[in-house]
Amino acid sequence: MAISASALPHAHAEEHHAHDHEAELRREHLMLDPKPRGELNAMVMESMTSTSWKFWVVAGILAVIVAVALFGAWGYMISEGLYLSGKNRPGYWSLFLVHTVFWVGISHAGTFVSALLRVFKVEFRRPFTRAAELMTTFALAQAGIQIFAHMGRVWLAYWMFPIPNQRQLWVNFQSPLMWDFLAINTYLLASTMYLFLPLIPDLAMARDRSTGWRKSVYRILALGFRGTEAEWTHLRIALNIFAFAILPVMFSVHTIVSWDFAVAMRPGWSSTIFGPYFVIGALQSGVAAVGMVVIVIRYTMKHMDYFIRKEHFDAIGKLMLVISMGWAYFFFNDYMIQWYGGDSFTDALLHFHEAGPGGWIWFMMLITNVAIPWLVLWNKAWRRNPVLLFSVGLLINVGMWAERYIIVPVSLQINRMPFLWGQDFRPGIEVPIFIGTVAFFVLLYMLASRFLPLVPVWEVQEGQMAHSIRRYGKEPVVSVAELE
Amino acid sequence: MTEKNLLLAIFEDIDPAARAVDKLRELGVTDEHVTVISGTPITEAMLGRKPQWSNVTRFALGGAFVGLCVGIFLAYGTPQLYPIVVNARWIGVPPTIVVMFELTMLLMLISTFLGVFLDSRFPNYTPTEYVPEISDGRIALLIECAGELERAVESAMHAIGAESVKRAQAEAL
Numbered sequence: 001m002a003i004s005a006s007a008l009p010h011a012h013a014e015e016h017h018a019h020d021h022e023a024e025l026r027r028e029h030l031m032l033d034p035k036p037r038g039e040l041n042a043m044v045m046e047s048m049t050s051t052s053w054k055f056w057v058v059a060g061i062l063a064v065i066v067a068v069a070l071f072g073a074w075g076y077m078i079s080e081g082l083y084l085s086g087k088n089r090p091g092y093w094s095l096f097l098v099h100t101v102f103w104v105g106i107s108h109a110g111t112f113v114s115a116l117l118r119v120f121k122v123e124f125r126r127p128f129t130r131a132a133e134l135m136t137t138f139a140l141a142q143a144g145i146q147i148f149a150h151m152g153r154v155w156l157a158y159w160m161f162p163i164p165n166q167r168q169l170w171v172n173f174q175s176p177l178m179w180d181f182l183a184i185n186t187y188l189l190a191s192t193m194y195l196f197l198p199l200i201p202d203l204a205m206a207r208d209r210s211t212g213w214r215k216s217v218y219r220i221l222a223l224g225f226r227g228t229e230a231e232w233t234h235l236r237i238a239l240n241i242f243a244f245a246i247l248p249v250m251f252s253v254h255t256i257v258s259w260d261f262a263v264a265m266r267p268g269w270s271s272t273i274f275g276p277y278f279v280i281g282a283l284q285s286g287v288a289a290v291g292m293v294v295i296v297i298r299y300t301m302k303h304m305d306y307f308i309r310k311e312h313f314d315a316i317g318k319l320m321l322v323i324s325m326g327w328a329y330f331f332f333n334d335y336m337i338q339w340y341g342g343d344s345f346t347d348a349l350l351h352f353h354e355a356g357p358g359g360w361i362w363f364m365m366l367i368t369n370v371a372i373p374w375l376v377l378w379n380k381a382w383r384r385n386p387v388l389l390f391s392v393g394l395l396i397n398v399g400m401w402a403e404r405y406i407i408v409p410v411s412l413q414i415n416r417m418p419f420l421w422g423q424d425f426r427p428g429i430e431v432p433i434f435i436g437t438v439a440f441f442v443l444l445y446m447l448a449s450r451f452l453p454l455v456p457v458w459e460v461q462e463g464q465m466a467h468s469i470r471r472y473g474k475e476p477v478v479s480v481a482e483l484e
Numbered sequence: 485m486t487e488k489n490l491l492l493a494i495f496e497d498i499d500p501a502a503r504a505v506d507k508l509r510e511l512g513v514t515d516e517h518v519t520v521i522s523g524t525p526i527t528e529a530m531l532g533r534k535p536q537w538s539n540v541t542r543f544a545l546g547g548a549f550v551g552l553c554v555g556i557f558l559a560y561g562t563p564q565l566y567p568i569v570v571n572a573r574w575i576g577v578p579p580t581i582v583v584m585f586e587l588t589m590l591l592m593l594i595s596t597f598l599g600v601f602l603d604s605r606f607p608n609y610t611p612t613e614y615v616p617e618i619s620d621g622r623i624a625l626l627i628e629c630a631g632e633l634e635r636a637v638e639s640a641m642h643a644i645g646a647e648s649v650k651r652a653q654a655e656a657l
Contacts, residue, residue: 162558170562170566173580179586186587186590189590190589190593193593193597196597201523205619208619209616219609219657220609223604223608224609224612225604226612227523229519229521229526229528229536230537230604232525234540235525238597238600252589461524461621462524
C-alpha cells in the first residue's frame, strides 16, 4: 500500500490563501472594490459621452422603423379603419391587448428591482436600479401607445377623463377598464417620479463636470441641488416612502389588468387566481428583460465592466429561476382548478389551447417559461454566462408573449355560444405596430443612455462605504454596515 | 450688530469633518450655523449632529388624505351628479375601493415628490455657496461665524486637516 506524505500547511501558506480569497472577493463584488468618487464620476460621464458612429447608425435604423412601422402603420390604420387589425368576431380584443399586457409586464421590473430590493436592502441592486427604472417608464409609454391604437379614434381618448361632456356621459368608475386607466396612470406618474428623485444628485454631479449645452440642461434638471444635510434627509425620507408605497401600486396595476379578463364570465378568464398569476407573469418577463438590458449595457457602454459584474448576472439569474418556479406554480394552479371544474365550455377551451391550430404556441410557452430556465439557471457557471443568460431572458419574453396571446385572442375563440366559436386568429396591422414599439423602446433607451447617468453613482459609493472585509479567524468575510 | 462671515472648509474624509464639527462647538459656533454639504448622503449621526427636520412625511400623509377624499368623491359623489343606473344596481362597494386606493396612492406620492421640492426649496437657480469638488467626494462645512472668530475658525479647520478654508462666495451653479 502506497503511503503519500505531505507537509502540514504552513502559517504563511494559510495567510497567502486568505489574501487570495480577499483579492477574489474584491474582483467579484463591486461593493468591495471601491474607487475614489472622482474616478467613479469620470467613468460614468465618459460612458455617456463616448459615442461611436455605430451607435448613431443603429439609432438611425431604429428611428426609421419607428417612423414607418409604428407611426406610419398607426396613421394608416387611423385613416383606413380598425378592420386592418386582427379584430373580428369572436376575437374582439386582438393583439393590441396582448401587447398592452406585455409592455405593462415589462414595466414591472423597474419597480421590483429597485423598490423591493431597496426595501430589503439587497446590496447587489445598486449599480442597475436606474437601468431598471428607466425600463419601467419607457415600457409604460409603449403600453400607452398600444391602448391608444386599440381605441381606433384616438382623438376621443379624453372621454376616459372624468370631465363632464356635452352628452352628460360620465365615466363609469365601476368598470375594470376605468380602473386600468387609473392604475396605469398612477403607476406611470409614480414610477417617473421615482426615477427622477434619486437622479437629482447624479444630475448635479453631471452639472459640475460638464460644459456647454449639457451643463445648461443638467443645471436646470438638477434644480440647484448641492447636497446639504437637509436635502439628503428629504430625499432619503421620500425614497423610503416611494419604495414602500410604489410596491402595492405595482401589484395593483397588473392585478387590475388581470381583472379586465377575470371579472368577465368567460371560460378561461373567470378565475380568482388571475391577479397573482398576472403579477408573477409580469415579474417573469420584467426581470428577464432587466437581465437582457444589463448584459447589453455591460458589453456596449464604456467602463460598465467595472459596475456590472458576473455577480450581478448570477443574482439576476437566481431571481429569474425563482420567479419561473413561481410562474409555473400559479399557471398549474389556474389550469388545475379550471380542468377540475368540469365545465364543458372550459374543457373545450383547454383542449383548444393544447390541440387547436395554435397548440404549438401553448407548448412553446411551457418550454420557454419553465423547461429552459429550469434546465439552465440552476447552474452557477451558466447563470454567469452572458450569452446564455441573455438567450434565456429573450426566450422567457417570447414565452410570456405567447402566454398573453393564448389568454387573449386564442381564448376568445371559444365562448359560451358555440355558434360564435372561431378556429384561428389572423393578426393584422398590430404586428408592425408592435415591432415599432419595440424599436421605440430600444431607441428611447439608447438616447437616454447618452444623457442620463445609467449608474446611480452616489448609491454605488454609499454601498462601497458600507462594505468592508474583516477577518473571522483567518477567513476574510464581508461585513455590511447600515449607514442609513 | 456683530459682523457675520461665511467660511467654506473642505475635507477629504468624514473623520476630520466630524472632528471639525466638535471643534466648532468648542469655539462657540452652534450647529445651526454650520451646514454640511456632501456628494454622498451623510447622516447626522455620523457627524454627531441633531437630526434634520423634514416635512416630507407630513406632506405624504396630507396627500394620502386628500387622495382618499377625491377617490370617495369620484366613486360615490359623481354618480349622484351623473346617474347611470345599469340593471337596477346602484354603486357596489368593492369597485369603489379600487378607485379610492389608486387615488390615495397617487396623491400621496405626488405630495411626497412635491414635499421634497418645497422642503429643499427646489428649484433654486440663484447663486449659492458651493464648490464642484463636493460632488467628487469632498465634504464641505459652510460655517457662519462672527467676524472676530474667523481667524480662530480658519486655523482650527486647518489644524484638523481641512484641504482648504476660504471665504464662501455665492456663485452660479
